[in-house]
Amino acid sequence: MSTNVPNPAKTGTASSLWGLAILPVLLLGAVLAYLVATGGGLKGLSGLPVEQLNIGRITLPERGVITMQVVNDSPQTMTIPQVMVDDAFWNFTADPPGPIPRLGSTTITIPYPWVEGEAHSITLLSTLGATFTATIPVATLTPQLSGSLFARFGLVGLYVGLVPVLLGMLWYPWMRRLSGRAMNFILSLTVGLLVYLAIGTWLDAQEFAVGLPAFWQGTPAITLIAVLTVGVLLAISGKRNADEQPLGLSYRIATGIGLHNLGEGLAIGAAFAMGEGALGTFLILGFTLHNITEGIGIVAPLVKRNPGLKQFFLLALIAGGPAILGTWIGGFAFNPVLSTVFLAIGLGAIVQVVWEVGQLVVRNTARLGLPVAGWSNFGGFTAGVALMYFTAFMVKF
Template sequence: MQSEVETLQSKPHKTMWIWGILPLILLAMIIYALFHFGTGVKDEPVAPLEVLDIEKITLTDEGFTVKVLNTGPDSVSIAQVVINDAFWNATFRPSETLNRLDQTVIDIPYGWVEGDPYTINLITTNGLIFSGEVPIAAKTPVADASRFAQYALIGFYVGVVPVGLGLLWFPFLRRFSDKGVQGILALTIGLLFFLVIDTFNEGLEIGAKAPSLFQGTGLVWFGALLSFLFLLALDQGNQLKGKTSGKQIAYKIAGGIGLHNLGEGLAIGAAFAAGEAALGTFLIIGFTLHNVTEGMGIASPMLKEQPSWKTFLALAIVGGAPAIIGTWIGGFMYNPTFASLFFGIGAGAIAQVIYSIGRMILKEAAKKNIAAVSWTNLAGLTLGLLIMYVTALFVSS
């Protein structure tokens, strides 16, 4: 009798799937009813709930082009456009009235002067004011072949060149003893620890500027958590298959650093797009100097292996080429929401690499019966932090 009951329980019932989706159907019905019939509370809000996000201001020969997104719960109508305290005519594409999540483009014919600052205020029919700033007026770069090539060259200088130069330290680093290799790995952790903090800071700063609807700061943490867990699962899967190697860790380091360098490219491209050429040039010099040490960090897990020149070339591209993509995005289609997500993914990837290298140090220390937190390792960690801190001083924030 008991076996018959177990057999019946083990067989999936034909209608069992209904119980799986029934709560979802009921939930959808409740939400639909709330949207169409309300909550039953008749009180009107004291103030209108209007939220406009000025996503982008483009400067052309004809004037300003402003892209606006309604991220609030209510519809918004723009009544007036004010530039530096002067009311100005404008045309709206498609309309001056925006429903929730609607987007409009405002064309403002204005004879702006290069180098001057401008404030663009949008006044709604309810009297709310939403502002956008143009710190230094300069014509927005047009995405043509010449500009693409120029930005690609900038990204190459900032990313591929310094990472490649850092990888040239590989023969020198191989001369170290086992204890010295441990110190180099600890130095790598110091380099990466500084990078992960810097990446989080940059991501959270950009996320705070993203439309509140998209929760930019939350995207940083979500991206970091998911990328960390993804790489951790990948790492553990390789360990179970016995495929873990120093080269794999080097590629993970290069990938994490590449995402960080993508963020640096964003900063440089955005600076040039905003007309801040002097700042952009200073960022190029600072990031190039700053990123040379990254190549050394990428090479450190392979010190006991014999990688080919093709491996070094691939690592330089993985670690440096994203700076080219970042420069393009920053110069032509910068979006703080996606930027914050990229920074979060990069931070999580770097954090997972720190975890992997830390495990390497602990495993090697246990194997050779030496202290994992030795004076050599502590000195290497401290030196890595100092190197990144000092070189970061050359980068203007």
């Protein structure tokens, strides 16, 4: 009969190992405590504290009322004792009231008789005299959630996302009749489309990140999330069945495009929420024209096999459906943090798909006995970028 008796030598070795691992952490904690307590010996040179305030979304929920979300981006607590609207001091309430802790937020409500269609300027003053200004470019009631408006915003997302993607996928029967060389041209065109979408998604994420408090570190956060997304997708791609690759690749293309279209929906919903109806209409027209080319990229890997109508509909739903969700969020509950995160994930997904489609182009080119950097592949890539660039003229006016 044998019993498992702990080896004292091994136990002692494990304890020593953990002790060596924890010792630097304990010493670092002591150093940080000293710096906090003494200011590193430079407290006398610190001067006045720097105050920073991030002004988030401004809404006009009803006539004569302005609300705004603010976040204390300073290294210390700060207080907002006064508010000016159009260069006049005005009463206000804060929820929660009192000083705003570091990284804390509050909602400021101002009873002010704003005028429909006019611009208004709001300035917040801190106890140290710092001023933080925001502008309402066009005053109009912020859309409130209702069944009718919810349905109308959903239809806008449908027109922008799902409909053009489905129309683009109607080129599938024609694509199946193309020669191998012509099909490689289409795949290279798909790479061009996706590269353009990756650049656009990066710029859209940067635009949303500008509105974030500084502690979110917008650009590094976008880069990190995108890189992690690429890594996760590459790790998953190594375990897939080769027989499922074409359909799986189409689904990943649709997912990346869908996250990009989420950003388009956010832009449209936010434009209507801010009262910029003309801009919202131009965005609808521009994105609808722009997105029809996305259907080509989604079905390009499937020309050698027909997965069935159900799969085509699911692919279109994944690619175009997020535009509906984005329009709802942008119009009723815009959140720059979530918007930035989703677009960063979309950027990573698109980059990973560019890698996969690029590999497919290389394999097909080798099978045809053509050079990878030949005119056919280069022409397809250029055509894809050009299609996205020129159809974006309706959006970037």
